[in-house]
Amino acid sequence: MNTFPNMKAPKSPRADKGLHGPRLSKAAFRRIAALAMREAGLSIAESKADMVRTRLARRLRALQLVDFDDYCSHVESAEGQIELGLMISALTTNVSHFFREKHHFELLKTQILPELARRPGAEPIRIWSAGCANGQEPYSIAMTLAEADLHAVRGARILATDIDPTVVEFGKAGAYPEHMLGGLSEQQRSRFLHQQEKNGQAFGVDLRSMISFRVLNLLNPWPMTGQFDVIFCRNVVIYFDMETQATLWRRFASILAPGGWLMLGHSERIHTSAEKYFGKAHVTAYRRTGELAPLNGKVR
Secondary structure, eight states: OOOOTTOOOOOOOOTTOBTTBSOOOHHHHHHHHHHHHHHHOBOOOGGGHHHHHHHHHHHHHHHTOOSHHHHHHHHTSGGGHHHHHHHHHHHSOOOOOTTSSTHHHHHIIIIIHHHHHTSSSOOOOEEEEESOTTTHHHHHHHHHHHHHOOGGGTTOEEEEEESOHHHHHHHHHTEEOGGGOTTOOHHHHHHHEEEOSSSOEEEOHHHHTTEEEEEOOTTSOOOOOSOEEEEEOOSSGGGBOHHHHHHHHHHHHHHEEEEEEEEOOTTOOOOGGGTTTEEEEETTEEEEOSOOOOBTTBOO
């Protein structure tokens, strides 16, 4: 049970408590939506109020709070910074599976990696999984690189980031229970997984060593230097409003190498305002085009 300093003692349940937790007033919803926008750029319509109530009801139970007004006051306080991160995590979806939207991995294996292998020089391949959730996406990328068996992919580096520190730690461990192994073939299970008694099956050290897991809020400054050859940012920008998306398209373009690839989710599209940075090359796959001046004198 989580406890925090200076928190009020639990109140007795109120009459407006619903079947799935306390009632979420319009005022409390607006406070939560404003926090989600400010901290993570999440755009939550009022039509999603029931979803917000359902997902955050468990957080109220964990904190022994019985109404959303007290919850809002807590996450807005100095003592509520940890809970604020947990709130953002609860409001975003971390459900995934291996090789989700498989056409992107086929494109990576059959076109992108052979193309990168032919480029001059010895620059290592760099791929970013932005919004990696529980880690299935970066591990799917790593398996694709291993299966390609090209000399150029040796030494390749994958950066996996997410705003939620819990899922980042889970992905870093690289161990998955059986119900989370959907999407893997028997051949991939045999080649890449090792049986464990408690935590399901774990990826071998060779695969895990290709990936660096980090906590990152996409709205904050990006600490990475250099440019990426491929960015996977799938089913992430759909949570952002148009203004935030426009900023992200510009930032993604600035950190992609010329001709680099940006992979989006099946329901996401580059806005017309960003077409000067990207050209569509495949289903929800875009390539960085043209010259692009760095942001504020540097690539961020």
